Amino acid sequence: xxxxxxxxxLAVLQALTLPDFYAITHAGEISVAAxxxxxxRALAAENLRLVQIREPLQKVERRGAFAREERHGWRTxxxxxx
Numbered sequence: 001x002x003x004x005x006x007x008x009x010l011a012v013l014q015a016l017t018l019p020d021f022y023a024i025t026h027a028g029e030i031s032v033a034a035x036x037x038x039x040x041r042a043l044a045a046e047n048l049r050l051v052q053i054r055e056p057l058q059k060v061e062r063r064g065a066f067a068r069e070e071r072h073g074w075r076t077x078x079x080x081x082x
Contacts, residue, residue: 022050027066028057036069 005013023042027035042048055063 019049021047022052023048024052024054025066026054028055032066032069 025035053067055066
């Protein structure tokens, strides 16, 4: 017998599709160049499937520029947070 899912369960099911491992940036603490190198290495190892841009130390416009620079040529989804 098939029972329909309640709408509240959709968020839980979507969360189960997220990768087990993802990167959270901190370029404001280690420098943009160092952060880019770390991300390039992780992407080259093919174990990185999601990146969260978290740059509270950078101004809003710089965070956007960083995210665009970082994403260029990469197929990894980016999540933006402050």
